[in-house]
Amino acid sequence: MTGFRTLLAKEVLRFWKVSVQTVAAPVLTALLYLVVFAQALEGRMQVYEGVQYTSFLVPGLVMMSVLQNAFANSSSSLTQSKITGNIVFVLLAPISYREFFAAYVLASMVRGLAVGVATLLFAVWFVELRLAHPLWVLAFGLLASALAGALGVVAGVVSEKIDQLAAFQNFVIMPLTFLSGVFYSLHSLPAFWRGLSHANPFFYMVDGFRYGFFGASDFAPTASLAVVAASFFVISFASLWLLRSGYRLRH
Amino acid sequence: MEKHYGKGSGRLRALDGVTLSVAEGEFFGLLGPNGAGKTTLINVIAGLARADAGTASVLGADVTREYRRARQLLGVVPQELVFDPFFTVRETLRLQSGYFGIARNDAWIDEVMHHLDLTARADSNMRALSGGMKRRVLVAQALVHKPPVIVLDEPTAGVDVELRQGLWQFVKRLNRDGHTIVLTTHYLEEAESHCRRIAMLKAGRIVALETTASLLQRFPGADLEEVFLRLTGKAS
Numbered sequence: 001m002t003g004f005r006t007l008l009a010k011e012v013l014r015f016w017k018v019s020v021q022t023v024a025a026p027v028l029t030a031l032l033y034l035v036v037f038a039q040a041l042e043g044r045m046q047v048y049e050g051v052q053y054t055s056f057l058v059p060g061l062v063m064m065s066v067l068q069n070a071f072a073n074s075s076s077s078l079t080q081s082k083i084t085g086n087i088v089f090v091l092l093a094p095i096s097y098r099e100f101f102a103a104y105v106l107a108s109m110v111r112g113l114a115v116g117v118a119t120l121l122f123a124v125w126f127v128e129l130r131l132a133h134p135l136w137v138l139a140f141g142l143l144a145s146a147l148a149g150a151l152g153v154v155a156g157v158v159s160e161k162i163d164q165l166a167a168f169q170n171f172v173i174m175p176l177t178f179l180s181g182v183f184y185s186l187h188s189l190p191a192f193w194r195g196l197s198h199a200n201p202f203f204y205m206v207d208g209f210r211y212g213f214f215g216a217s218d219f220a221p222t223a224s225l226a227v228v229a230a231s232f233f234v235i236s237f238a239s240l241w242l243l244r245s246g247y248r249l250r251h
Numbered sequence: 252m253e254k255h256y257g258k259g260s261g262r263l264r265a266l267d268g269v270t271l272s273v274a275e276g277e278f279f280g281l282l283g284p285n286g287a288g289k290t291t292l293i294n295v296i297a298g299l300a301r302a303d304a305g306t307a308s309v310l311g312a313d314v315t316r317e318y319r320r321a322r323q324l325l326g327v328v329p330q331e332l333v334f335d336p337f338f339t340v341r342e343t344l345r346l347q348s349g350y351f352g353i354a355r356n357d358a359w360i361d362e363v364m365h366h367l368d369l370t371a372r373a374d375s376n377m378r379a380l381s382g383g384m385k386r387r388v389l390v391a392q393a394l395v396h397k398p399p400v401i402v403l404d405e406p407t408a409g410v411d412v413e414l415r416q417g418l419w420q421f422v423k424r425l426n427r428d429g430h431t432i433v434l435t436t437h438y439l440e441e442a443e444s445h446c447r448r449i450a451m452l453k454a455g456r457i458v459a460l461e462t463t464a465s466l467l468q469r470f471p472g473a474d475l476e477e478v479f480l481r482l483t484g485k486a487s
Contacts, residue, residue: 006349014337085333089392091299092327093350094319251256251300 004099007090011107015073022069023115030065030119034058034127037183047185048216055130058123059137059210060182062116066141067202070112070148071155071173074104078156079165082248091250097243101153101236108149113141130213136221137212140228144205147232148173153239157248176202186218201231252305254291254455265291266302267455273433273448275310275399278426280446280463281435284483287452289435290330293404297327309400323351326398328389330405330435334377340364340388341373344395351396363391366421368414383414390418400431407438419445443467443475453483 015022038054047056081087090100123129131137151173159165180202186194197203208224211217217224243249254266266288273279281289294300296307298314298321307314312321335343341360348356364370367387372380377388386406393401403422407415423445426432436442442449442463449466451459459466459482463475470478 002352002354003350006346009349010346017337081335084336085329085331086335088299088329088331088333089335089347090350092297092322092325093347094322094352095350096319246301250298251294 003093003095004103007095007100007103008106011073011077011103012110014077015107015111022073022111023118026065026069026115027118027122030061030115031122033061034123038127045184045188047188048214051214051216052128054127056185056210056214057183058120058127058129059213060180060206062119062123063140063144063206063209064177064180064182065119066112066116066145067148067177067205068112068173069115070108070145071152072169073108073111074149074152075156075159075165075168076152077107078104078153079159079162082156082160083162087249097240101150101240101243104153104156105146105149105236108152109142109145112145112148116141116145130215132215133212133221135212136225137209139225140205140209140212143225143228143232144209147201147205147228147235150232150235150239154235154242157239157242160248176200179203180206181218182206201227204228204231252292252295252307253303254288254295254300255303264455266295269305269452269455269457271450271457271460273431275431276426276429278423278432278445278447279434280442280449281433281452282439282442282449282479282483283435283452286454287483288455289452290404291455292452293327293402293433293435296402297325298322323396324399326393326396326401328393328401328403328406330408332382332385332389332409334380334385334388336376336378339374339376340369340380340391343377343388344391347392348395353396356395359397360391360395363394366424367391368417383410386410387414387418390421394425399429400433401425402433404435405437406434407436407441439475439479449475451479451482458482 034057037057042053045053047053155165155168159168179197180200181197186197189197204219204224204227207217207219208221208228211221252266252269256263256265269292281292283289291300295302296309296314298318309321309324312324314321338346344360345356348360364373367390369387369391372384377385380388390406406418410418422432434442434446446463448462449459450457466478467475470481
């Protein structure tokens with residue numbers, strides 16, 4: 001257990017030592033989105049009864065930050081360690097592939113949730129926000145950050161260069177988060193795009209997370225949670241399978 | 252043991268039927284030109300690479316089936332000058348101890364740093380160290396868990412004379428204390444003066460495996476460098 005705990009602590013320390021870049025910067029980005037979109041769209045759009053657009057936006061932005069940062073943590077740490085070669089220190093140690101996976105995913109969750117909580121704390125300063133079902137918020141927050149962390153492990157193991165990782169980030173993570181209903185309700189979309197959004201697991205995370213705040217959502221929260229949990233298991237399974245095979249780690 | 256890289260006609264036989272055993276407490280040299288398979292062999296023993304055929308074990312612990320025990324028994328100083336730029340020397344050594352399951356290891360870390368002349372730089376970030384200093388941290392990292400078997404993959408590459416001598420004194424002391432040492436190096440005079448037994452590899456095969464003394468006797472008047480060239484050079 002000490003090996004696992006040390007790897008987890010090291011992964012948390014790694015981002016904490018550069019927290020201006022890994023925590024403060026994404027919080028600022030999320031708040032900028034909030035300010036700009038609120039200015040542009042407040043009063044022109046109402047998604048749920050009695051919920052202002054700015055309030056509607058906050059949970060989605062928080063979830064987007066959680067996802068992007070949890071993903072960034074495991075994926076960039078792994079890819080960087082592989083490129084610089086210092087991954088060898090972990091590979092030489094008596095740490096199992098399951099412990100390896102758990103340490104990277106948990107550290108990703110810590111970073112994703114740290115950014116999410118900080119964004120939320122800043123946002124409630126100037127945006128009115130309800131918290132109808134805190135347990136749903138917690139469940140979706142935890143599960144979504146774990147899923148993004150596990151996906152980051154896959155991307156980190158597969159990527160051999162920074163530009164490969166950037167491609168993963170720009171062509172997979174960004175579109176999936178932007179098109180997950182962060183900025184709008186799926187009901188406002190044409191049927192085709194609505195159908196397509198239902199195939200995006202990130203949509204269920206945003207929608208379920210939002211339910212925790214407003215008690216209203218596009219999709220039933222239990223069904224969303226089931227989709228997110230199933231996605232998490234599939235990605236974790238793929239990630240564990242990769243790690244067990246030693247793919248691009250133990251040649 | 253067999254290890255291939257790539258497929259089809261471009262397939263490289265990095266290890267081609269290597270069978271080798273090193274006795275406990277031995278100071279053993281693994282020599283060969285670049286690309287002979289030395290590092291591949293070390294990587295298989297360390298679990299960093301997987302053999303396509305055959306097995307490897309450290310003091311009886313199979314490196315795949317009993318990887319935890321095998322890795323606990325083994326300390327590897329990698330050839331590449333790798334480091335984690337996020338941490339200081341002491342943090343690096345504490346983390347490495349933790350990876351090996353040792354939560355509080357400061358007494359031993361201090362001792363290792365003292366012997367490797369690292370104490371003054373304990374709180375320096377790894378980025379700030381010279382190449383030779385980084386090399387010494389790599390040696391220290393390999394020793395945090397007091398492994399009975401120590402593998403040094405070209406530990407003196409790019410290291411100045413003074414440092415090299417300090418390193419050898421320390422390694423010889425470890426060997427006297429009962430540690431098994433496996434060394435690869437391109438400085439053959441180092442192998443000649445330190446290793447009791449030597450294996451020479453060429454293109455993934457063992458071309459010589461005997462004591463240093465008997466290897467030198469085979470070619471009267473030659474030093475190890477000449478022996479090496481005759482056994483592993485293109486002419487042989």
